[in-house]
Amino acid sequence: MREDLKCEIIFRREIAPNQIELILKNRRLAQEARPGQFVHIAIENGVNILRRPISICDSFMENTRIIFEIKGEGTRWLAERREGDVLTLMGPLGNGFSIEPGKRAFVIGGGIGTFPLYKLCKTLNKPEIFLGFRNKDMVVMENEFSMTGNLHIATDDGSYGYYGFAITLAEEKIDGCDIIYACGPRPMLKAVKALAEKYGKKAQLSMEERMGCGIGACLVCVCKTTTGNRQVCLQGPVFDADEVIFD
Numbered sequence: 001m002r003e004d005l006k007c008e009i010i011f012r013r014e015i016a017p018n019q020i021e022l023i024l025k026n027r028r029l030a031q032e033a034r035p036g037q038f039v040h041i042a043i044e045n046g047v048n049i050l051r052r053p054i055s056i057c058d059s060f061m062e063n064t065r066i067i068f069e070i071k072g073e074g075t076r077w078l079a080e081r082r083e084g085d086v087l088t089l090m091g092p093l094g095n096g097f098s099i100e101p102g103k104r105a106f107v108i109g110g111g112i113g114t115f116p117l118y119k120l121c122k123t124l125n126k127p128e129i130f131l132g133f134r135n136k137d138m139v140v141m142e143n144e145f146s147m148t149g150n151l152h153i154a155t156d157d158g159s160y161g162y163y164g165f166a167i168t169l170a171e172e173k174i175d176g177c178d179i180i181y182a183c184g185p186r187p188m189l190k191a192v193k194a195l196a197e198k199y200g201k202k203a204q205l206s207m208e209e210r211m212g213c214g215i216g217a218c219l220v221c222v223c224k225t226t227t228g229n230r231q232v233c234l235q236g237p238v239f240d241a242d243e244v245i246f247d
C-alpha cells in the first residue's frame, strides 16, 4: 500500500534493553499484512527526511505489531512515541515470504531479524525454529515462538540456550528440513545460503538493506542477484538464496 496510512499507537513497552514493541491500530494494514512484509514509517522530528523500514512482526484484527531496536535518531524518535500518538506510514510493503505448503520448514533468525519471523512461524505448520541472540538479556518472544513450533535458542556468549550460532544447531538437524526461511545480519544470511547449497535445500532470505524511498524510486536499497541489481523494497525484501550474491 503506497499511500500514507495513519496508525494510532495503542500499546507500547520495552521488551528488552533498547528494544521497543508498538501495537498500531489500522484495520487495512492489519488485514493486508503478510509474513515478511514491512512498514515505512515517517520520522516526524523535522530532521530526518527519510522514512525508516520496520518489519511487521504480527497482525490481527485491526492491530499490527512492530518491534525495533534503537539504533540512531530515527528509531530513537520512534521509541519516544507514546500510546495515543499517531504514526504516518506506508505499508504493508515488499513481497514477503512465499509459503510452500507441505514442506518441512526450518526458520533461522538472528537479533532484530527474529521479529519478522513470528508471523511466518504462526503461518507455517510446526516449523523447527532456530533463533540466535547476543546474550540472555536480549532473548525475546521465547514463549510466543515456542507456541508456533519447535524452538531452539542460541546465544553468542552461552548465557542462555546453546553456546554458539543458531545455524550450527540447524545444521545438526538438517535431515528434517525441506526449506529454510531466514532473516538476520548479513553474515548469517550468507551462512544460510552456504548451508542450503551444501545440503541441496531451498532457502528464502529476507534482506535488510538501508532504504531511501521504500517504493522503488531511488535505488538506495539494491542488492546484487544473479539477475542483476534488484530493489529490496520492491522486489524483496525476500529473495531465493540461490539468486542472492554476497560479496
Ligand SMILES: Cc1cc2nc3c(=O)[nH]c(=O)nc-3n(C[C@H](O)[C@H](O)[C@H](O)COP(=O)(O)OP(=O)(O)OC[C@H]3O[C@@H](n4cnc5c(N)ncnc54)[C@H](O)[C@@H]3O)c2cc1C
Binding pocket: 038, 052, 053, 054, 055, 056, 067, 068, 069, 070, 071, 072, 073, 074, 075, 076, 112, 115, 116, 207, 208, 209, 210, 211, 237
Ligand atoms: C525491510 C527492513 C525491515 C526492517 N525491520 C526491522 C525490524 O523489524 N526491527 C528493527 O529493529 N530494525 C529493522 N530494520 C532496520 C531498521 O530499519 C534500521 O535499524 C533503522 O532504519 C535505523 O534508523 P535510525 O535512524 O535509528 O538509525 P541510523 O542513524 O539511520 O543508523 C544507525 C545505525 O544503524 C545502521 N542501520 C541503518 N539501517 C540499517 C539496516 N537497514 N540494516 C542494518 N543496519 C542499519 C546504520 O548503518 C548505523 O550504524 C529493518 C530494515 C529493513 C530494510
Ligand code: FES
Binding pocket: 210, 211, 212, 213, 214, 215, 216, 217, 218, 219, 220, 221, 222, 231, 232, 233, 234
Ligand atoms: S528504497 Fe528507494 S528503491 Fe528501494
